[in-house]
Amino acid sequence: MRKIFVIGIGAGNPDYVTVQAINALNEVDVFFIMDKGEEKEDFVRLRKEICERYVKDKSYRIMQTVDPPRDRTASSYEPAVLTWHEQRARIYERLIGEELGEDECGAFLVWGDPSLYDSTLRIIDQIIARANVAFEYEVIPGISAIQALAARHRIVLNRIGRSVHITTGRKVAEGLPNDIDDVIVMLDADCSFKALGDSGFDIYWGAYVGTDDEILVAGNLRERKGDIERLRTEAKARKGWVMDTYLLRKHDA
Amino acid sequence: MRKIFVIGIGAGNPDYVTVQAINALNEVDVFFIMDKGEEKEDFVRLRKEICERYVKDKSYRIMQTVDPPRDRTASSYEPAVLTWHEQRARIYERLIGEELGEDECGAFLVWGDPSLYDSTLRIIDQIIARANVAFEYEVIPGISAIQALAARHRIVLNRIGRSVHITTGRKVAEGLPNDIDDVIVMLDADCSFKALGDSGFDIYWGAYVGTDDEILVAGNLRERKGDIERLRTEAKARKGWVMDTYLLRKHDA
Numbered sequence: 001m002r003k004i005f006v007i008g009i010g011a012g013n014p015d016y017v018t019v020q021a022i023n024a025l026n027e028v029d030v031f032f033i034m035d036k037g038e039e040k041e042d043f044v045r046l047r048k049e050i051c052e053r054y055v056k057d058k059s060y061r062i063m064q065t066v067d068p069p070r071d072r073t074a075s076s077y078e079p080a081v082l083t084w085h086e087q088r089a090r091i092y093e094r095l096i097g098e099e100l101g102e103d104e105c106g107a108f109l110v111w112g113d114p115s116l117y118d119s120t121l122r123i124i125d126q127i128i129a130r131a132n133v134a135f136e137y138e139v140i141p142g143i144s145a146i147q148a149l150a151a152r153h154r155i156v157l158n159r160i161g162r163s164v165h166i167t168t169g170r171k172v173a174e175g176l177p178n179d180i181d182d183v184i185v186m187l188d189a190d191c192s193f194k195a196l197g198d199s200g201f202d203i204y205w206g207a208y209v210g211t212d213d214e215i216l217v218a219g220n221l222r223e224r225k226g227d228i229e230r231l232r233t234e235a236k237a238r239k240g241w242v243m244d245t246y247l248l249r250k251h252d253a
Numbered sequence: 254m255r256k257i258f259v260i261g262i263g264a265g266n267p268d269y270v271t272v273q274a275i276n277a278l279n280e281v282d283v284f285f286i287m288d289k290g291e292e293k294e295d296f297v298r299l300r301k302e303i304c305e306r307y308v309k310d311k312s313y314r315i316m317q318t319v320d321p322p323r324d325r326t327a328s329s330y331e332p333a334v335l336t337w338h339e340q341r342a343r344i345y346e347r348l349i350g351e352e353l354g355e356d357e358c359g360a361f362l363v364w365g366d367p368s369l370y371d372s373t374l375r376i377i378d379q380i381i382a383r384a385n386v387a388f389e390y391e392v393i394p395g396i397s398a399i400q401a402l403a404a405r406h407r408i409v410l411n412r413i414g415r416s417v418h419i420t421t422g423r424k425v426a427e428g429l430p431n432d433i434d435d436v437i438v439m440l441d442a443d444c445s446f447k448a449l450g451d452s453g454f455d456i457y458w459g460a461y462v463g464t465d466d467e468i469l470v471a472g473n474l475r476e477r478k479g480d481i482e483r484l485r486t487e488a489k490a491r492k493g494w495v496m497d498t499y500l501l502r503k504h505d506a
Contacts, residue, residue, distance in 0.1 A: 015276065023268065081413050148394055170414065
């Protein structure tokens with residue numbers, strides 16, 4: 001039976017890879033790597049470096065394909081994403097069927113952790129639902145960008161006995177729920193924290209966390225938001241892409 | 254200058270340890286291990302096993318101390334926790350000052366990830382504020398119980414474009430916010446999910462996730478909550494302690 005690993009490789013630092021992930025990497029015959037837009041070169045290179053660094057005494061193949069573009073002009077977010085997943089499911093299904101022998105093992109290497117804001121597991125579920133190709137699969141957790149951010153700022157995400165909310169830039173732009181004190185924001189291309197006005201928040205922001213390009217900023221949101229926006233714009237211009245995350249911590253009344 | 258590592262060792266499976274954590278472990282002269290209540294033997298053993306398995310060609314000392322008990326009868330949760338942190342800060346401060354040479358490196362091994370519902374970083378902050386002993390410190394992220402749970406259930410924690418809420422059993426018992434769809438619950442000794450009645454939720458529950466004792470249950474909360482409570486009670490009786498986590502996923506209207 002074919003086997004697929006979905007392996008979280010951690011967010012940024014190749015040292016974030018776990019022993020469990022290394023063991024899985026060493027069982028893989030075919031790595032499926034999707035090119036994704038502008039950041040593609042760096043991301044493909046990181047994945048290849050992880051294979052080279054951690055796979056010992058085993059030959060493997062790399063299947064590199066181009067990710068279909070997502071329709072970013074669609075008026076409704078979720079249907080556009082679902083259509084995109086379906087396109088990708090068809091591509092992956094074909095790759096698994098054609099490129100992987102009956103007893104071989106394939107893998108998708110997921111930036112960060114497969115359980116947070118990543119589509120790989122949804123696509124695997126779609127392939128299984130289509131039932132054209134049979135395989136077993138296993139998920140290996142990885143260090144997420146959130147954990148890297150917290151570690152580098154040396155903070156605990158929750159306050160004592162309180163909750164933590166994880167959300168997207170899109171949701172922050174729509175307005176935060178009232179009763180939420182600590183909010184981690186991912187996928188925020190528009191610096192939505194600016195829209196929070198001068199309500200009392202601290203921000204712990206980081207880009208390229210855990211890498212040589214890491215930028216960290218912490219402090220009062222009102223005082224630091226201009227700096228963060230500027231640093232983010234400069235970094236994106238310099239590198240071609242930016243990946244950032246932040247924690248908003250509401251001041252106690 | 255003295256150095257302290259706060260190292261996330263992952264939740265349960267020794268293979269969850271990262272390469273970054275292994276590198277840090279190999280710089281450590283003194284591991285500080287606190288005994289904590291009933292689960293202490295297993296937890297102390299796991300930490301020692303991780304040292305033995307991953308530290309190569311370096312001698313190290315293990316300083317084992319007894320954790321002061323937290324006042325669980327206190328009427329107010331947060332002050333009792335703060336008092337407990339202060340007691341632990343005094344103990345750790347003394348250990349760092351007395352047991353660690355001026356150029357030596359010490360470490361605390363944190364179950365899961367130091368950034369989520371763990372007190373070690375708060376205690377380090379308190380020691381720094383007391384300013385009786387000087388040291389630098391670094392935080393190494395680890396695979397949290399939440400990620401282990403998601404990986405073993407092979408699920409994504411968020412739904413497309415939506416938020417995820419992380420909270421405690423205590424908060425769930427007080428009632429969930431209305432506008433929250435996906436809730437991860439930690440530190441729930443009282444099976445607070447029972448209080449949610451028959452409102453439409455799926456539950457993804459796990460105990461001892463990633464270990465040989467792992468128990469996983471998923472399904473409709475109404476149908477599975479009895480099983481989970483029974484399994485949890487039996488497991489706790491058998492092993493002396495239980496560590497579990499779960500995701501509640503509200504049915505779409």
